[in-house]
Amino acid sequence: MDTLSYKTVSLNSATVDKQWVVIDATGLTLGRLASRVALVLRGKNKPGFTPNVDCGDNVIVVNAEKVVLKGNKMTDRVYTRYTGYPGGQRFTTPKEILASSHPERLVEKAVRGMLPKTRLGAKQFGNLHVYVGPEHPHQAQNPKEITLKEL
16 A cells, blocks of 8 residues: 555645635624635645645635524624723623624624634734625735535
């Protein structure tokens, strides 16, 4: 048997083929969208996935304000943050986030929670670009439009 036929090939930063993809979030469930976006950001949809290398694609999410949460999650789910001061615990709901001036933060928060909590995860999160509305400033990268079913 030829020993070269079964060697594991690991990617590195020089051999990674990074693409740009666009996902339209109109009418998509937040959790399902976030899990698929995290999968593409990590590169797990590629045959040469290497867990210690940023081999994922750059993802552009448009129409982030049109995501859907099923049931009562829009009002019952609570996001907690702490200001650092005594009595500084702050609570917010997805409904309040979507009504604020930055509704794209709801999608960003969901995707960030599904990425590794390491320096590599922070770098992969930097490859996510979320926008309100159908326009984005990344036309020069010739992004490919994909749907959730293609992943």
